[in-house]
Amino acid sequence: MLLNIRDATMASQVIQDIVTRHGKLNGLVNNAGGQFMSPASQLTSKGFSTVVDLNLNGTFNMCKAAFDGYMGEHGGQIVTIVAETRNGIPRAMHTGAARAGIINMTKTLAIEWGPYNGIRINCVAPGLIISSGMKNYHETMVDLLAHSHWMNPTSRYGTESEVSASVAFLLSPAASYINGVNLEVDGGSSLSKGNPEGDELKYNPEGSRHPVYVGWPEGVDNVHGIKQVDAPAKINELLEKYKAIGRSSKI
Numbered sequence: 001m002l003l004n005i006r007d008a009t010m011a012s013q014v015i016q017d018i019v020t021r022h023g024k025l026n027g028l029v030n031n032a033g034g035q036f037m038s039p040a041s042q043l044t045s046k047g048f049s050t051v052v053d054l055n056l057n058g059t060f061n062m063c064k065a066a067f068d069g070y071m072g073e074h075g076g077q078i079v080t081i082v083a084e085t086r087n088g089i090p091r092a093m094h095t096g097a098a099r100a101g102i103i104n105m106t107k108t109l110a111i112e113w114g115p116y117n118g119i120r121i122n123c124v125a126p127g128l129i130i131s132s133g134m135k136n137y138h139e140t141m142v143d144l145l146a147h148s149h150w151m152n153p154t155s156r157y158g159t160e161s162e163v164s165a166s167v168a169f170l171l172s173p174a175a176s177y178i179n180g181v182n183l184e185v186d187g188g189s190s191l192s193k194g195n196p197e198g199d200e201l202k203y204n205p206e207g208s209r210h211p212v213y214v215g216w217p218e219g220v221d222n223v224h225g226i227k228q229v230d231a232p233a234k235i236n237e238l239l240e241k242y243k244a245i246g247r248s249s250k251i
């Protein structure tokens with residue numbers, strides 16, 4: 001099915017098609033989104049609107065279509081992928097504003113839609129993730145990302161599996177009393193301040209000590225099941241490095 005989430009009519013049509021084909025719609029994951037990088041001083045009104053339209057309006061279109069097409073009557077779970085925005089997003093103010101809008105929209109919808117047969121709606125906010133998204137970046141940006149990956153309290157980036165696992169949890173009955181939250185999946189980067197120095201306060205350029213999870217959907221018995229990601233080679237090299245931590249971890 002072809003879907004442009006910016007188009008409300010198309011969003012409704014896709015939801016209707018799913019309900020017709022499967023007879024139900026248990027969950028909705030709003031993962032589509034993105035932006036281009038630009039300092040705010042160089043951002044045009046059209047560029048700002050484009051990114052807000054994709055992320056904020058697009059997410060609204062999908063939530064509303066799911067509500068009207070099935071969940072308003074039958075309930076269901078919604079999870080939206082946003083981005084870690086705690087301290088703004090320099091060079092991506094448009095997406096930061098849109099994602100913050102989604103987080104607040106989610107809180108309101110949790111209150112308004114909770115009573116409708118048990119709708120739950122939450123957000124997952126990834127920090128920097130080794131993902132297919134990184135192939136959208138310019139080579140110089142990829143180089144920078146590959147060199148600075150340790151500047152995080154866990155001294156590494158996250159994986160698609162680690163984000164997916166959070167989404168699966170929020171969709172599941174195990175999260176049945178969690179409604180309207182924004183779950184940050186960022187290794188603690190949103191809490192950190194610059195590049196801290198000194199005992200107990202230093203990032204670790206030599207490498208992470210946090211075993212990585214890249215097993216989805218194979219699960220815990222095969223935590224290194226995913227061979228590589230649809231991302232530039234330098235980014236996949238990081239993934240290999242992270243897998244080795246798990247194998248050699250002294251912790």
Ligand SMILES: CCC/C=C/C(=O)SCCNC(=O)CCNC(=O)[C@H](O)C(C)(C)COP(=O)([O-])OP(=O)([O-])OC[C@H]1O[C@@H](n2cnc3c(N)ncnc32)[C@H](O)[C@@H]1OP(=O)([O-])[O-]
Nearest residue numbers: 033034035036038044046047050054083089092133134136
């Ligand atoms: C950041 C936190 C970490 C997050 C990581 C990830 O998300 S990883 C995932 C990463 N994955 C993704 O991000 C994937 C999703 N991204 C996308 O689909 C697209 O990049 C888009 C939605 C941002 C724009 O798509 P579109 O086809 O709708 O737009 P269009 O091409 O027709 O342009 C419309 C207007 O936008 C402006 N403008 C556009 N580009 C630039 C620029 N480089 N420079 C400056 N301005 C730019 C310009 O004003 C243009 O109008 P003009 O001047 O041409 O008349």
Ligand SMILES: NC(=O)C1=CN([C@@H]2O[C@H](COP(=O)(O)OP(=O)(O)OC[C@H]3O[C@@H](n4cnc5c(N)ncnc54)[C@H](OP(=O)(O)O)[C@@H]3O)[C@@H](O)[C@H]2O)C=CC1
Nearest residue numbers: 003004005031032033034082083126127128129131132133
């Ligand atoms: N990777 C990271 O570090 C981070 C990612 N995120 C967010 O996570 C989500 C997944 O990103 P990621 O996998 O990394 O990157 P990708 O660029 O690989 O994924 C973005 C997806 O959005 C889809 N999409 C874009 N515009 C539309 C549209 N108008 N209608 C329908 N689908 C659309 C794309 O579809 P198509 O391929 O067909 O164009 C693509 O599948 C995004 O919302 C991203 O912003 C947030 C924080 C960090």
